[in-house]
Amino acid sequence: MGAWLLIVLSFIFHHQFEVLGLATSSDHDFSYMNSVYNATDLPIRDEYDYIIVGGGTAGCPLAATLSANYSVLVVERGSAPSSYPMVLTADGIFGNLLQEDDGKTPAQRFTSEDGVANVRGRILGGTSMINGGFFSRADDQFYNESGINWDMDTAEEAYQWVEDTIVFHLNLSAWQSTFKDGLLEAGVTPDNGFTLQHLVGTKSSGSIFDNEGKRHGAVELLNRGVLENLKVAVEAWVERIIFSSKASGVSASGVKYSDSQGKTHTALVRDGGEVILSAGAIGSPQLLLLSGVGPFANLSSQGISVVLENPDVGNHMADNPRNNVNIVVPFGLDPSIPQVAGITNEFNYLESSSSIIPFSFPQPFSLFPNGTSPLELSVVFIVDKFAGPLSSGSLWLVSSADVKVSPAVRFNYFEDPEDLARCVRGMRLVGDMLKTSSMQGFKFEDLEGAEGFKFLGPALPINQSDDASMEEFCRSTVTTIWHYHGGCLVGKVVNGDLKVVGTNSLRVVDSSIFNSSPGTNPQATLMMIGRYIGLRILQEREAAK
């Protein structure tokens, strides 16, 4: 009897232990709106302890943390999420959220010089308000290789602070559950169950969507701040950083930002304070360049006076290629956000989502035996991403005056042969997954191998042992998984505390500092780093008192 009781108790304890570490409320918490101001309503000149440029995935947790003891201004070019309710639910990502760009909508579309369409967030909460919500911590190697000065206890505390606020353990949807079985059958083992850790094998992970499909983006981390110390200006575009020369060198003393009526505001930092760029991998290098920090030849050829020469600003821009196969499902299947990841020891990450695609045109291929054409089709997307990547490119200004003109960026997908080899390995694994018994029910006809599936878009090459055709598949189907990063790398543009080298009171805290994308998906790490740097700044100032 006693033993049975122990087992039951230990089951309950462990079960609760896991659940207790995550968020439980499933209502949107809009308390942060008490701190949000239309930039037109803010003074033309003002002073704060900290100015954070970009209220995004890393910027929000950073601002909340610093507001515990200091006055903080967040300057965000987008609007508050309530202006675009489609960011608040999972239906948004299955709808037009990523397609609509009128210059103000939450997803800003851009195309890299590689010709690949891409998107970045333009809303309070940043790209975490338009993403797939999958939440998984960084790989162990990341801590060793990121160049950041880590205090691992503080990092752990920072993750947990994020997780118990906005991260949920969802029930696996029907498709995610099948996908998980398929990965295990294809040899992506062991089954690591539900975990936020980056472990080789197959796992399910957290989400910033709750079980009701509500998104809890980085914006809700603002609620953990001291709202009286926090001002968030929305529809506020930072145009440049204000520098001053001091005996100790070049110091960031504030920013110039413009509101929706074109009026320019000046926000200055008080002694001991800082300007912190959290404008994302495109926005932060762009702002450094516009402010005169960057490669000498580039800046001077564009008529920008050089404040500080640094050849690496805008360099080492990388984007992990995404390659996928899309399978039309011969039955109705609910849409599903990514909940499962396959992680191989060769750095491949497999993830998937499913969606319902409306067909308003005659069917391009005869799908249904009876010749009818349904108005909607269920489609599953099986995606390969790999770590790194090793290939990289650069970012440069298209306009030296107008911050609203996006810079140009080139990622040079597959320039490094190892990236191509990783893609080939990943797509072979996708091929193996399709052959598993878990996937047989997704065929239209009972045929061998990948035959019998109906692909939406390209199918994998028939001969998957042939390197040349697999490489050709990788190159011709490359797109983005939106984990682009770089431009302000640690060790090149910022130091291990994320301070811009050669300056005082200026840091960069966002995906521009990475030389490699952390974990399977970066948002967990970005939110942790926002909180982490905030805590470190508080600790530093406490120690200096």
Ligand SMILES: Cc1cc2nc3c(=O)[nH]c(=O)nc-3n(C[C@H](O)[C@H](O)[C@H](O)COP(=O)(O)OP(=O)(O)OC[C@H]3O[C@@H](n4cnc5c(N)ncnc54)[C@H](O)[C@@H]3O)c2cc1C
């Ligand atoms: C479609 C999509 C799906 C994704 N899915 C996932 C996923 O499932 N899981 C995951 O972990 N990651 C996912 N990602 C990636 C992840 O969301 C991003 O890597 C991450 O959010 C980037 O965070 P950041 O802090 O670097 O920048 P952002 O969150 O983009 O923040 C930058 C902020 O700065 C603002 N800004 C920029 N310039 C200025 C300026 N001049 N003045 C004022 N404000 C400015 C922007 O408006 C923005 O709010 C996805 C991304 C996309 C696009």
Ligand SMILES: *[C@@H]1O[C@H](CO)[C@@H](O)[C@H](O)[C@H]1NC(C)=O
């Ligand atoms: C901010 O104020 C301006 C000027 O009154 C207005 O045009 C704009 O729509 C306002 N934006 C928001 C989000 O309220």
Ligand SMILES: *[C@@H]1O[C@H](CO)[C@@H](O)[C@H](O)[C@H]1NC(C)=O
């Ligand atoms: C990280 O570095 C530590 C100390 O050098 C080492 O023990 C550990 O194996 C490294 N971990 C990884 C994943 O590289």
Ligand SMILES: *[C@@H]1O[C@H](CO)[C@@H](O)[C@H](O)[C@H]1NC(C)=O
């Ligand atoms: C999730 O699963 C649990 C246990 O099976 C069930 O009680 C609950 O209703 C499910 N929640 C949703 C939103 O489906």
Ligand SMILES: *[C@@H]1O[C@H](CO)[C@@H](O)[C@H](O)[C@H]1NC(C)=O
């Ligand atoms: C500016 O930068 C880009 C990308 O790094 C480079 O191709 C170009 O040659 C540079 N121009 C000048 C004038 O230095």
Ligand SMILES: *[C@@H]1O[C@H](CO)[C@@H](O)[C@H](O)[C@H]1NC(C)=O
């Ligand atoms: C034709 O196919 C559609 C799609 O599967 C199905 O819904 C419908 O019931 C079929 N009709 C007949 C007569 O079999």
Ligand SMILES: *[C@@H]1O[C@H](CO)[C@@H](O)[C@H](O)[C@H]1NC(C)=O
């Ligand atoms: C598949 O490709 C490999 C490598 O190119 C080749 O050796 C093999 O003969 C091919 N198989 C078939 C059936 O064509």
Ligand SMILES: *[C@@H]1O[C@H](CO)[C@@H](O)[C@H](O)[C@H]1NC(C)=O
């Ligand atoms: C922050 O505020 C707390 C509570 O008011 C105080 O104990 C602490 O010393 C402050 N820390 C700093 C760095 O000012």
